[in-house]
Amino acid sequence: MPVFFSEADRFSAAPMVDVTTSAFRRACRLYTRKAMLYTEMIAADAITHGRLSLLEFDPAEQPLTLQLGGCVPEALAAAAKEGEKAGFAAINLNAGCPSDKVQSGAFGAVMMKDPEHLASCVKAMQDAVSIPVSVKTRIGVDDLDSPEFTRTLIGAIYSTGCRHVIIHARKCWLKGLSPKENRSVPPLDYARVYGLKQDFPDLYITINGGIASIEQCLECLKHVDGVMLGRALIDNPYLMARVDSEIFNDGSAVKTRGQILAEAQDLAARFEAEGHRFRHLGQHFLNLFASVPGSKRYRRYLSLHLSEPGGAQILKEAYAQLCGGEL
Numbered sequence: 001m002p003v004f005f006s007e008a009d010r011f012s013a014a015p016m017v018d019v020t021t022s023a024f025r026r027a028c029r030l031y032t033r034k035a036m037l038y039t040e041m042i043a044a045d046a047i048t049h050g051r052l053s054l055l056e057f058d059p060a061e062q063p064l065t066l067q068l069g070g071c072v073p074e075a076l077a078a079a080a081k082e083g084e085k086a087g088f089a090a091i092n093l094n095a096g097c098p099s100d101k102v103q104s105g106a107f108g109a110v111m112m113k114d115p116e117h118l119a120s121c122v123k124a125m126q127d128a129v130s131i132p133v134s135v136k137t138r139i140g141v142d143d144l145d146s147p148e149f150t151r152t153l154i155g156a157i158y159s160t161g162c163r164h165v166i167i168h169a170r171k172c173w174l175k176g177l178s179p180k181e182n183r184s185v186p187p188l189d190y191a192r193v194y195g196l197k198q199d200f201p202d203l204y205i206t207i208n209g210g211i212a213s214i215e216q217c218l219e220c221l222k223h224v225d226g227v228m229l230g231r232a233l234i235d236n237p238y239l240m241a242r243v244d245s246e247i248f249n250d251g252s253a254v255k256t257r258g259q260i261l262a263e264a265q266d267l268a269a270r271f272e273a274e275g276h277r278f279r280h281l282g283q284h285f286l287n288l289f290a291s292v293p294g295s296k297r298y299r300r301y302l303s304l305h306l307s308e309p310g311g312a313q314i315l316k317e318a319y320a321q322l323c324g325g326e327l
Contacts, residue, residue: 004163005132005204005225006089008036008063011217011247012166013240014208014230015041015067015094015136023271025061027284028233030263031240031255034248037064041094041102044070044079055086063089067136069097071107071117073124080125080133090132091125098141098172099179109172112141115156123160134164136208139192140171147192154196158203166206166228169193183209183231194223214242221247236290257288261319264288268311278311285315294322 013020013028015038025037042054047068057064066083068091070076080091094102095111095118102108111118118135126133135157139150157165170186177185188210197205206226211217212235217227227247233240241260244252255263264285271281286302289295302318 005134006036006063007248008034008089009134009164009204009206009226010034010221011243012036012065012206012226012228013038013233014228015039015065015092016230016234017041017099019234021280022057022061023276023280024284025064026058026267026271027237027264027281028240029060030260030267031237032243034244034250035240036089037061038092039064039066041067041069041097041108042079044068044072044075047079047082048075052082052086055082055088057086062087065090065092065134067092067094068125069094069102069107071111071121073121076121077124077128080129084129084131088131090134091129092134092136092166093122093125095135095137096168096172097179098174098177098182109138109141109174112137112153113144115153118153119156119160122157122162126161132164133162134166134206135162136166136168138168138170138172139189142171142174145171147195150192150196151199154200154203158200163202164204164206166208166226167193167196169207169209190220190223197224212236214239214246217247235287237284237287238290257292258319261285261288261315265312265315268315272309272311277307278309278314279306282306282311282314289322292322297321 017040020038020040028037066088068079083091094108097108169188169190172182193207205224206228207220207224208228211227211229212232220227238257241255244250245254268278268281272278286299289298298318298321301321305314
């Protein structure tokens, strides 16, 4: 029987360009072992042209989904096969990114304008692999933003046998708004996404967009199957410390920020021993103490020393900049 999704999909960290690198994902694992993590979007053509190094990751990052970008069914199928060989837990197709670069390649959000072609891409990927295949999309694009269009779009994906869709609860404008503006200017419509769960009851629906707290996650999970957070994890990564205990109900204790920083020092030492620069990892701990007294001093110190070697010691010294407060 086909596998359509993972238990880890109940909470996931969104794929974000220049953010969800291997270093980011390894940092995330200090907070949560249960959540699904994603790669940045990787162009299928890059993989089919031999850049298999793009598929490398540390085993500690699992469960991990490979997100692909592309619009040619054969190329997407071939890239998905390579992803399965590399050991990814699942494959995801990006059908919602509005960046100019993605538009020039006729993929991402552009694919929403032709649901039938999008479906052909999804089917090719599903036929090529035995691991779950999902699609990340939006509720609409440009003037194609009615509830009827959204149902048609999701219905086309559903018709392929795909049973997991991640839906950013906003439309996007391909012209006139930047990618950053497309993350905040179009209004959120959670009700539209919730309604799709009623229309497609056996479709695993993950909601994305504007979710910034565990409390919001729990509210969304009353209506859909999974939640995906993006920018909130940059602004306040510590919220992930509550994911395993409160989203997955695994009975684990919530780590303190101090415990996470101690583990981050160990990770930094390993990371540099592997030949990586500390700054690639250290930047993901800049907001660990957001809202804690002394956090500005901690962040300032860490920012000033990110480019230096000796990350474990730098993190320790940054921690010393904090004053009072329960950590």
